[in-house]
Amino acid sequence: MAKFFDIRPPKKTKFTKLEKKRQKRSGIYFIFFLVVIAAFFIVFVGAEKFTLPAVSPTPTAKETPKFEQGAPSPESKTQKELTIKLLNGTGRVEETQKVQKLLTDSGFQITTTENALNLYDSSVVYFQTPYENYANSITTLLKGYNAKTQKFSQETQYDIIIVIGTKM
Numbered sequence: 001m002a003k004f005f006d007i008r009p010p011k012k013t014k015f016t017k018l019e020k021k022r023q024k025r026s027g028i029y030f031i032f033f034l035v036v037i038a039a040f041f042i043v044f045v046g047a048e049k050f051t052l053p054a055v056s057p058t059p060t061a062k063e064t065p066k067f068e069q070g071a072p073s074p075e076s077k078t079q080k081e082l083t084i085k086l087l088n089g090t091g092r093v094e095e096t097q098k099v100q101k102l103l104t105d106s107g108f109q110i111t112t113t114e115n116a117l118n119l120y121d122s123s124v125v126y127f128q129t130p131y132e133n134y135a136n137s138i139t140t141l142l143k144g145y146n147a148k149t150q151k152f153s154q155e156t157q158y159d160i161i162i163v164i165g166t167k168m
Helices: 017-050 093-105 129-141
Strands: 084-088 110-115 124-127 148-151 160-164
Touching: 084 093, 093 110, 093 129, 093 160, 124 129, 129 148, 129 160
Parallel strands: 084 110, 084 160, 124 148
Antiparallel strands: 124 160
């Protein structure tokens, strides 16, 4: 037969304020420990996925860029083969869409569109030396944007970069 103290639930002990604080602290320490372990894992183990590509040296004035055999030379690229980057320096999204539509309707292929880091007053079409004719035709298409052409002063991966400015 069951005895009274076998059926009755155990008596709850009351914790003092100090014991309650210790319990809260130990929980906080445990969470902090987990966060530190996760950060360590992200920084040291996950860093393999985010390594930056090696930077190749820029050619000097004496060196001429070499083109692989079978790759089209810069002079033989068509409008569709050009790599064109479109930068919006106006702060208005619709301007990028308008210019992109205007250029694609004229046969140009926009490779990348981004926002410029700053706002620009005037529109500029930057170009690599062999693509000056294409840059001039783009400038003509963008006559409503008061675009001007300018030769690149440094090496880039794009043949032409267009920066749309606010003054029209």
